[in-house]
Amino acid sequence: MSLYKFNKKENCIIDELPTNDLLLALGLRKGVTVSVLTRQPFGGPIVVKMNNRSIAIDKNVAEQIMARLVS
Amino acid sequence: MKKCHQIEEKNVDSKNAILLMGNPNVGKSVIFSKLTGMNVISANYTGTTVTFTKGDFTYKNEKISLIDVPGTYTLEATSPAEEVAVDMLKQGAGAIICVLDATNLERNLNLAFQLKEYNMPIVYSLNLMDVAERQGITIDIDGLSKALGAPVIETVATHNKGLKKVLDEAVKAFKAQEEIQIEVLSKEERWKKVGEICEKVQTIEYREPKFIDKLGDWTMQPFPGIPIAIVVLALVLGIVVGGGKALRSLVLLPIINEGIVPIITDLVSRIIPEGVFLKLLVGDFGVLVKGIEWPFALILPYVLLFYIVLSFLEDSGYLPRLGVLVDGILRKLGLPGGNIVPFIMGYGCAVPAILGTRASSSYKERLILTSLVSLAVPCTAQTGAFFSLLGDRSVFVLIFVYMISFVAIVVVGVALNKMLPGKSAPMLLEIPNLLMPSKGTLFKKIWIRLKHFLVEAEVPMMIGILLAALIFETGFINVIGTALEPLVVGWLGLPKEASISLLLGIIRRELAVMPLLDMDLSIIQVMVGSVVALFYIPCLSVFIVLVKEFKLKVALILSGTTIAFALFFGGIVNQVATFISNLF
Numbered sequence: 001m002s003l004y005k006f007n008k009k010e011n012c013i014i015d016e017l018p019t020n021d022l023l024l025a026l027g028l029r030k031g032v033t034v035s036v037l038t039r040q041p042f043g044g045p046i047v048v049k050m051n052n053r054s055i056a057i058d059k060n061v062a063e064q065i066m067a068r069l070v071s
Numbered sequence: 072m073k074k075c076h077q078i079e080e081k082n083v084d085s086k087n088a089i090l091l092m093g094n095p096n097v098g099k100s101v102i103f104s105k106l107t108g109m110n111v112i113s114a115n116y117t118g119t120t121v122t123f124t125k126g127d128f129t130y131k132n133e134k135i136s137l138i139d140v141p142g143t144y145t146l147e148a149t150s151p152a153e154e155v156a157v158d159m160l161k162q163g164a165g166a167i168i169c170v171l172d173a174t175n176l177e178r179n180l181n182l183a184f185q186l187k188e189y190n191m192p193i194v195y196s197l198n199l200m201d202v203a204e205r206q207g208i209t210i211d212i213d214g215l216s217k218a219l220g221a222p223v224i225e226t227v228a229t230h231n232k233g234l235k236k237v238l239d240e241a242v243k244a245f246k247a248q249e250e251i252q253i254e255v256l257s258k259e260e261r262w263k264k265v266g267e268i269c270e271k272v273q274t275i276e277y278r279e280p281k282f283i284d285k286l287g288d289w290t291m292q293p294f295p296g297i298p299i300a301i302v303v304l305a306l307v308l309g310i311v312v313g314g315g316k317a318l319r320s321l322v323l324l325p326i327i328n329e330g331i332v333p334i335i336t337d338l339v340s341r342i343i344p345e346g347v348f349l350k351l352l353v354g355d356f357g358v359l360v361k362g363i364e365w366p367f368a369l370i371l372p373y374v375l376l377f378y379i380v381l382s383f384l385e386d387s388g389y390l391p392r393l394g395v396l397v398d399g400i401l402r403k404l405g406l407p408g409g410n411i412v413p414f415i416m417g418y419g420c421a422v423p424a425i426l427g428t429r430a431s432s433s434y435k436e437r438l439i440l441t442s443l444v445s446l447a448v449p450c451t452a453q454t455g456a457f458f459s460l461l462g463d464r465s466v467f468v469l470i471f472v473y474m475i476s477f478v479a480i481v482v483v484g485v486a487l488n489k490m491l492p493g494k495s496a497p498m499l500l501e502i503p504n505l506l507m508p509s510k511g512t513l514f515k516k517i518w519i520r521l522k523h524f525l526v527e528a529e530v531p532m533m534i535g536i537l538l539a540a541l542i543f544e545t546g547f548i549n550v551i552g553t554a555l556e557p558l559v560v561g562w563l564g565l566p567k568e569a570s571i572s573l574l575l576g577i578i579r580r581e582l583a584v585m586p587l588l589d590m591d592l593s594i595i596q597v598m599v600g601s602v603v604a605l606f607y608i609p610c611l612s613v614f615i616v617l618v619k620e621f622k623l624k625v626a627l628i629l630s631g632t633t634i635a636f637a638l639f640f641g642g643i644v645n646q647v648a649t650f651i652s653n654l655f
Contacts, residue, residue: 021147022149022499025145027178029262037288038291038292040293043399044395044408045395045500047395052206053174054287054502056499057499058407058498
């Protein structure tokens with residue numbers, strides 16, 4: 001499922017992500033655990049938590065990131 | 072590569088140069104200020120430094136040039152800031168001080184390993200150790216040093232901790248001239264290695280989030296983030312508008328108009344005989360009268376308060392959060408949310424706003440933001456002028472002018488977004504921690520900005536006023552007034568002398584408003600004058616920045632368009648308002 005669709009606070013592991021050096025540089029890679037912190041109306045970005053960090057990700061990009069739920 | 076960099080680069084002697092590098096927002100600018108004693112502005116969001124700054128100093132009989140390189144996540148040269156960084160590296164230096172953020176080791180080490188591909192000794196400054204400690208992060212310094220094969224020094228730059236040691240090691244490194252092992256890794260290998268190192272040297276202990284961390288998260292939720300944003304905005308307006316008015320009428324105007332100016336006028340008229348020269352100095356438009364009253368009593372209070380508020384917001388880390396909230400809407404103007412930072416800076420001065428757009432990777436974004444700031448965002452000096460002109464006369468007209476500004480931003484932004492080719496970049500942004508700004512850094516920053524305003528504004532303002540005085544005293548105003556009569560009187564409905572506003576407005580934006588203060592104008596005329604001034608050509612210093620950043624052609628087009636816009640809409644306001652008032 002795309003990262004954009006996860007419920008808030010659900011921990012998920014990233015499986016696939018588009019090639020984008022900035023994503024990598026921000027620490028978003030295969031296998032890292034993140035959770036959605038906020039979502040915005042009007043096609044705004046989502047903010048995800050990764051360890052102690054908050055990262056804003058554009059809606060279009062977040063829709064291309066595939067992740068699975070951590071049980 | 073832009074030409075201006077090449078010219079500057081020739082001045083840098085690479086042998087005793089030390090490059091200060093690292094990810095954005097890790098404290099490079101703070102380290103630079105502390106080591107060189109030079110004042111550079113830092114802020115709590117990515118991309119404050121968009122071009123390099125060089126500081127020369129002598130340390131232990133060693134002449135050193137420290138170069139503050141723009142912060143980058145990688146060295147792939149995808150934005151102007153990264154291009155500058157890669158260029159500096161290619162040119163070579165005696166050593167690199169690589170600043171690492173202790174709270175975000177993994178990402179910082181990725182850049183650290185990319186730097187190892189260049190043939191230069193590196194010293195690592197592991198910064199923000201205090202914040203890391205608060206977050207429950209501990210790092211095995213010796214282990215990290217071994218893994219990197221270079222000295223690693225713990226630092227807290229804002230408190231000057233460890234910086235001397237970093238410099239000692241850097242000097243030692245470039246004097247030693249040891250053989251350096253160049254390590255070239257593929258992207259995958261690099262991330263793997265970085266991950267392994269982090270696992271080995273870093274332990275993270277979970278800490279219960281504090282109130283400020285929770286507040287930081289709330290500010291990014293639509294609720295309560297949007298109500299919080301409205302409260303913040305109201306507070307900003309209250310402080311700048313209300314505080315500015317109080318400061319102006321209770322403190323500065325009495326001191327200047329009843330104290331300083333009469334003393335100067337008295338003194339000057341004793342020394343200098345009656346005549347044109349005396350009038351130029353202390354007459355109605357005298358340089359020593361208006362040249363003191365306008366900038367110091369009428370403009371300064373607003374400028375001071377705006378910079379206090381702006382600096383506080385910058386250092387608190389609130390602005391990128393606002394960017395997240397407004398991204399969806401701002402995107403309709405072709406601007407991803409991150410652009411809110413240079414946009415808000417534009418309400419201070421267009422020059423740093425335009426330079427600040429360098430951090431964004433798309434040319435389209437830069438051009439849209441620059442156009443909007445040049446056309447419809449009044450700078451703080453102009454805001455002060457509007458408040459002086461309109462605040463006491465009619466709050467309605469004041470609100471009207473700002474409504475017009477807002478509508479123009481939206482309409483022009485949407486239109487430019489449709490017209491200009493290209494795409495704006497997606498929003499991908501690290502949100503810094505929300506924190507209470509340190510008083511010392513804040514005070515210093517406000518002081519730098521204020522000093523800058525006094526130096527930048529006072530000289531052109533004096534020249535402008537002198538010019539105005541000359542034009543009035545010589546009667547040349549009649550010649551200009553007659554020449555511009557069809558435009559100024561016929562179309563805009565302003566008195567002939569108001570043409571002086573159009574002339575002075577070229578020098579500085581607020582000078583398009585100030586002369587109107589002393590003319591006996593009707594409410595419609597004040598409104599028209601304000602609308603013209605709002606859109607009118609950005610001042611000379613903005614024009615120079617436009618030429619530098621976008622070439623002469625774009626600068627000329629932008630300036631020409633803003634003038635046409637100003638005169639056209641000023642006239643429309645006049646015609647409509649006159650028509651309506653004739654109905655009653």
